[in-house]
Amino acid sequence: MxxxxxxxxxxxxxxxxxxxxxxxxxxxxxxxxxxxxxxxxxxxxxxxxxxxxxxxxxxQRPWGEPSAQPPPRISRQQVQAWGQSLAQQSGWSALRQRGLELLIDQLNRSSFPARLTLEQRLDRLVPGLGTDVLAAVGAKPNKQTTAVLAAFALFGVRAIEWLDEDPRRVVEQLRQRQDRSSSSRQGRRTRSDQRRTDRVGSVHPRDSRMAALRVLGLDANASLVEIKQAHRKLVKQHHPDLGGSAEAFRRVNEAYQALVQ
Missing domain, CATH: 1.20.5 (Single alpha-helices involved in coiled-coils or other helix-helix interfaces)
Known part of the structure; x- marks a missing residue:
């Protein structure tokens, strides 16, 4: 029907x-x-x-479902291009890789919450960003890639825009912050060294050996091998090119010369 x-x-x-x-x-x-x-x-x-x-x-994932891992936001090629662009700017030669590493550490320690790594800081801003940046830089960063990391440590997410559009300003800001950080560390070390060590030239001649040993952190029974080892260690620690105190560097060398003569 x-x-x-x-x-x-x-x-x-x-x-x-x-x-x-x-x-x-x-x-x-x-x-x-x-x-x-x-x-x-x-x-x-x-x-x-x-x-x-x-x-x-x-x-094993449902057909047609996209991969759970999104493509990286920052690629290795992009980081390398940024680093090469920074290296072409005026003032680049004044930047030191060790100084940039110390700047990154200082910025991380002064972040909120304190003591976060750079990866953690960036991931808090944009989930996955810090992981992508560190993966793109790789396990052995050079001066160029360290400068890129320092830019992210200093500017956060805005580093992407600045690295793309104004690398000259990035280099200038990094150089200024590196110099201020180095001056601050040198001032702290100089005051600390003055409190902990004696000036070799101000002691009585009969006590010069003991004073020199104290500068190197050794006791009266130290051997020549121990003196040389301590000297090498302290020279690296206080070398001005590595952010150390020029005054402490001079005292270490004077103490060593007094002991090996």
């Missing part, structure tokens, strides 16, 4: 109505066949995905 338009009689318009209805029914049949074909194709693709999942456990 029910109404079938093909059997409806409507006078002179009967032939026209019947023709239109038959066309619609034919189109409906075509659509049903297309839906059926697409369903079979989807089932075939899902079977293939299940087979690949059994062969490769690492690929």
């Amino acid at each position: 029910g109404f079938d338009p093909r059997h409806w009689s409507g006078g002179r318009s009967e032939q026209r109505v019947t023709s239109n209805v038959e066309a619609l029914l034919a189109e409906n049949d075509v659509l049903r066949r297309e839906v059926s074909r697409l369903s079979r194709e989807l089932e075939r693709l899902q079977r293939q995905q299940r087979q690949r999942s059994r062969q490769d456990p690492s690929s």
